[in-house]
Amino acid sequence: MSTNQSQRKSSPSQSHRSRLYLGYLCSIFTFSPQICAPFSLSLSLSAFPLGFWNSTTMRKPCCDKQDTNKGAWTKQEDQKLIDYIQTHGEGCWRTLPKAAGLHRCGKSCRLRWINYLRPDIKHGNFGxxxxxxxxxxxxxxxxxxxxxxxxxxxxxxxxxxxxxxxxxxxxxxxxxxxxxxxxxxxxxxxxxxxxxxxxxxxxxxxxxxxxxxxxxxxCGLSLDLSIAIPSPSPVLEGEK
DNA sequence: AATTCTCGCAACCGCTCACAT
DNA sequence: AATGTGAGCGGTTGCGAGAAT
Incomplete structure (x- = not known):
């Protein structure tokens, strides 16, 4: 909590607004959230045969959820991840957790590394x-x-x-x-x-x-926004 | 001092894309 | 061409912490 404390209480928080969205969706179908929730629950549990969920309607989990930690990373976990990547390099996030001795989902490891642990990350306020x-x-x-x-x-x-x-x-x-x-x-x-x-x-x-x-x-800005186009492909880097 | 409110950020979730088979 | 799998992306959520009451 560092900047712009004075700006607080100016408007409903964004997360709050997004939570209201559920109510909004329900209202579209003229259900209140209280009515809508049990309705969808009973549908999901009983209206379809078991095999239905094994088909294309349900994604396979990316890892065994029972075996993975969730939430904030501990210093020990961070160190394990850093040590492993410094030794073996990035790659194959799916197998990394097991190899590194982490009880985490591969996606979680990737995110933790990319967003927080990578040595070239610049922490702190934006200029x-x-x-x-x-x-x-x-x-x-x-x-x-x-x-x-x-x-x-x-x-x-x-x-x-x-x-x-x-x-x-x-x-x-x-x-x-x-x-x-x-x-x-x-x-x-x-x-x-x-x-x-x-x-x-x-x-x-x-x-x-x-x-x-x-x-x-x-305004004193001299920001070069020209986008370098890689020679073989005329597509923006990372563009899909 | 205790409680409530609000915010910021780390982390998660589900989707899409790219690539291999 | 169809299918499966891993990686990456953007939207959303949960929680800790500070401000307000």
Missing amino acids: QDEEDLIIKLHALLGNRWSLISGRLPGRTDNEVKNYWNTHLKRKLIRAGIDPDNHRLNQTLPRLQNQCMSTLVTSSGSDAASCLEDDTSRS
């Missing part, structure tokens, strides 16, 4: 230049966090995503900008920050065009 770059890249790329984090050395997609959801989104809203499309929201207060104006597209122009705007330079 102003990083903030500006994230906003500009988001205008250009949308919620493609891995692509965005790829332009921010030492930052992970998870960290960028969290920072966007907890800080930047709110910052844009306060500035009267719709964070989804980076356009000026007429129903919200006018811009207070002149720099923010560079993030708003004029009517009819797309998000990328605003990135070319000279006004960005007036």
Whole structure:
């Protein structure tokens, strides 16, 4: 808990809003959550033969859940993972936990390494230049966090995503900008920050065009957003 | 001082993609 | 072409901690 404590209590938290979504979904079908929950439970337990769940409708678990720890990682677990990867390198996350002596899912190990333990991770607050770059890249790329984090050395997609959801989104809203499309929201207060104006597209122009705007330079930013295209393939790195 | 509220972040979940067979 | 498997991604959740009451 380090920054922006004063911003608290400004609006319902995002997680709270997402939790409300369940109620919203239920309301679409004119069920209250209280009615909807037992309804879906009884359906899932009794309405289908056992073999049904072995077919394509149900994913196989990625690992044996009974044998895996969940939740926060301990220092011992971290050290085991670090030691193993330093010795054997990254790769084959599915078999890594067993080989490293960890009672964790392979996905969990991968995430822990990539988001926290990797030596080149930059921990700590985001700088102003990083903030500006994230906003500009988001205008250009949308919620493609891995692509965005790829332009921010030492930052992970998870960290960028969290920072966007907890800080930047709110910052844009306060500035009267719709964070989804980076356009000026007429129903919200006018811009207070002149720099923010560079993030708003004029009517009819797309998000990328605003990135070319000279006004960005007036804010002291000189951010090269040209994307290096690997020679054999004209596709963005990590693009799907 | 105790309780409640709110936030931030680490971690999880489920989906999609890429590749091998 | 169809299927299976591993890896990666983005959305969501749970929990600890600080602020407010």
